[in-house]
Amino acid sequence: MCKAFLWSGQASLAGPGRIAWNSVCQSKKASGLGFKNSLIWIIAAIGKHVWAVAEKKDNLWVKWFHHDYLKQEDWWNYSAPINSSWYWRKIDEVKGKLRSLIERLHVHKEDYHISKGYVYIHSPLDKVYWGKEVWGRLNTPKHSFILWLAIHNRLNTKDRLKRHGVIDQSDCLFCGEAEESCEHLFFNCHFSLNCYQQILQWLNWRTKLTTLKKVIRWIERASSSSFQKLVFSAVIAALLYNIWKARNDTLWLGKSMQPELIVHNTKVSVKNRISYSLPKKISQQDRN
Numbered sequence: 001m002c003k004a005f006l007w008s009g010q011a012s013l014a015g016p017g018r019i020a021w022n023s024v025c026q027s028k029k030a031s032g033l034g035f036k037n038s039l040i041w042i043i044a045a046i047g048k049h050v051w052a053v054a055e056k057k058d059n060l061w062v063k064w065f066h067h068d069y070l071k072q073e074d075w076w077n078y079s080a081p082i083n084s085s086w087y088w089r090k091i092d093e094v095k096g097k098l099r100s101l102i103e104r105l106h107v108h109k110e111d112y113h114i115s116k117g118y119v120y121i122h123s124p125l126d127k128v129y130w131g132k133e134v135w136g137r138l139n140t141p142k143h144s145f146i147l148w149l150a151i152h153n154r155l156n157t158k159d160r161l162k163r164h165g166v167i168d169q170s171d172c173l174f175c176g177e178a179e180e181s182c183e184h185l186f187f188n189c190h191f192s193l194n195c196y197q198q199i200l201q202w203l204n205w206r207t208k209l210t211t212l213k214k215v216i217r218w219i220e221r222a223s224s225s226s227f228q229k230l231v232f233s234a235v236i237a238a239l240l241y242n243i244w245k246a247r248n249d250t251l252w253l254g255k256s257m258q259p260e261l262i263v264h265n266t267k268v269s270v271k272n273r274i275s276y277s278l279p280k281k282i283s284q285q286d287r288n
């Protein structure tokens, strides 16, 4: 069976960078990007007809099906004849997937909606602990996307490219002293640590940032207002994005960037974003 992934390309064909389409189609709270799986959506849409037949809805189409095809047979035990229309056979084919849902709706006297059928077939995953921080309202979307890839460990860092045989050398481009992994690049490299120290000073944070997971946990547990937590998340997302961009500019354009410039870019992007979407009601402390 062919498996779908978020994107294709030379590197992704070799392995790294891919996120399974089923994961991408999960909601943002449950680790995905909230895309709809079109195949499941189509099945859920056909489910509307399954439900209409099961409920003997009062319309001409359903009456015709009952009269010409089902007659007195039980819908759930019925099998469409091989010479019946393609459309009718498809309806018959998907009904098993939705039977439990439709029977439950019948008991509760509820109507069928395609969205209900979709959620039922798609089986959403549980919420993830990092949903709020990655998709925070104050995050710039492109920053959120890089943070989302980092949290899935799907950025094409050199350690992963080397593991998949795409490259031979995996030295960190900033320090050259360790292998470039997500954890090293963003949290252990002295280049990134320099950026963090400046950001921590700017925001007056007193914490040590050692892994992405710990940073997110720290934001969650911080005794700060929800607005401040949104700002923290936006800063982390912007900083990761700017470190990743600096790394790519070094790799592909031969540019070398100083931590001061990365910190400056991070501050400017976060300030712009916040001033653009600052809520009307905000405490003086949060405003400061």
Ligand SMILES: [Zn+2]
Pocket: 172, 173, 174, 175, 176, 177, 178, 184, 185, 188, 189, 190, 191
């Ligand atoms: Zn390094």
